[in-house]
Amino acid sequence: MxxxxxxxxxxxxxxxxxxxxxxxxxxxxxxxxxxxxxxxxxxxxxxxxxxxxxxxxxxxxxxxxxxxxxxxxxxxxxxLGWVPQEREIFPSLTVEENLLVAHRRGGRFDLNGIYEVFPRLKQRRRNMGDKLSGGEQQMLAIGRTLMTSxxxxxxxxxxxxxxxxxxxxxxxxxxxxxxxxxxxxxxxxxxxxxxxxxxxxxxxxxxxxxxxxxxxxxxxxxxxxxxxxxxx
Structure with a gap:
């Protein structure tokens, strides 16, 4: 099936x-x-x-x-997890806050799991969403979707x-x-x-x-x- x-x-x-x-x-x-x-x-x-x-x-x-x-x-x-073309990062939230808003309790990914996948996000975890490069924003968009398992x-x-x-x-x-x-x-x-x-x-x-x-x-x-x- x-x-x-x-x-x-x-x-x-x-x-x-x-x-x-x-x-x-x-x-x-x-x-x-x-x-x-x-x-x-x-x-x-x-x-x-x-x-x-x-x-x-x-x-x-x-x-x-x-x-x-x-x-x-x-x-x-x-x-179903969607990463839109526009990324739709929350500019007034930090990297960590952007990830946490999508966290699904009991899912396979938590903050540490995302930081293992994208070490650069851990380095930028206190940066605001609008202070990231394009590549970092895309990593964050994918990471946020992964938080929904x-x-x-x-x-x-x-x-x-x-x-x-x-x-x-x-x-x-x-x-x-x-x-x-x-x-x-x-x-x-x-x-x-x-x-x-x-x-x-x-x-x-x-x-x-x-x-x-x-x-x-x-x-x-x-x-x-x-x-x-x-x-x-």
């Missing part, structure tokens, strides 16, 4: 349809990459999973149970605007976390070749529909077919 199943999802905003009859699944411990040009529905998919976009039709299932009508907070309680981590363009050395550090951290903690990942990212190396499977979106999908290693080996959709 899949951890997350999306069946013929149509979603968008107001009366505007962005995703049309989309179906996909993610298994426990799997990493799925979501690729595509700007404006094709990648972020809307993440927002629809987290109940921040309107669902017009279709079903979402978690461990085989329909969660289509649950609120965002209820979905977090199930084990997710079984599925949703990452929306986590490497955007970051220096290559920070991207490499985050990639290594995500691979280690996945190996050690066993959670699944859906990652939206513009760096197609990088994310194909990180993931097990990938889908390519165009105009709100899946136009290409397959094992990441196979898509990377024949990257030209991916590039065609990304450069149209």
């Amino acid at each position: 899949s951890l997350l199943e999306i069946e013929r999802l149509t979603a968008g905003y107001g009366e505007a349809v962005v995703l049309e009859e989309m179906s996909l699944s993610v298994s426990e411990g799997e990493c799925l990459a979501v690729l595509g040009r700007n404006g094709v529905g990648k972020s809307t998919l993440m927002l629809a999973i987290m109940a921040h976009a309107a669902r017009f039709a279709g079903r979402l299932r978690w461990d085989g149970h329909d969660f289509s009508t649950l609120s965002t907070n209820q979905r977090v309680g199930l084990g 997710p079984r599925l981590l949703l990452l929306d363009e986590p490497f955007e605007g970051l220096a290559p050395v920070i991207v490499e550090e985050l990639e290594e951290t995500l691979m280690r976390l996945r190996r050690d903690s066993g959670f699944a990942i859906i990652i939206v990212e513009q760096r197609a070749e990088d994310v194909l190396r990180l993931s097990d499977r990938a889908i390519v979106l165009d105009r709100g529909k899946i136009v290409l999908e397959g094992k990441s290693a196979e898509l990377l080996a024949d990257f030209e077919q991916v590039h065609r959709w990304l450069s149209v």
Whole structure:
């Protein structure tokens, strides 16, 4: 049984349809990459999973149970963890306070656990959220989501605007976390070749529909077919 199943999802905003009859699944411990040009529905998919976009039709299932009508907070309680593209760090809170507001009692991660994953956050724990670099803010955004003890981590363009050395550090951290903690990942990212190396499977979106999908290693080996959709 899949951890997350999306069946013929149509979603968008107001009366505007962005995703049309989309179906996909993610298994426990799997990493799925979501690729595509700007404006094709990648972020809307993440927002629809987290109940921040309107669902017009279709079903979402978690461990085989329909969660289509649950609120965002209820979905977090199930084990869905979202790291938004904007990071949404609380600027007037310290690093430590940003982490503690998301702490889930009895979860697998506490402050010490996050500081082991991101030692730099421990060094900055008393800094205010708006006094961090872009890379540190992204570490904090991921760390805060880990404090909710997710079984599925949703990452929306986590490497955007970051220096290559920070991207490499985050990639290594995500691979280690996945190996050690066993959670699944859906990652939206513009760096197609990088994310194909990180993931097990990938889908390519165009105009709100899946136009290409397959094992990441196979898509990377024949990257030209991916590039065609990304450069149209």
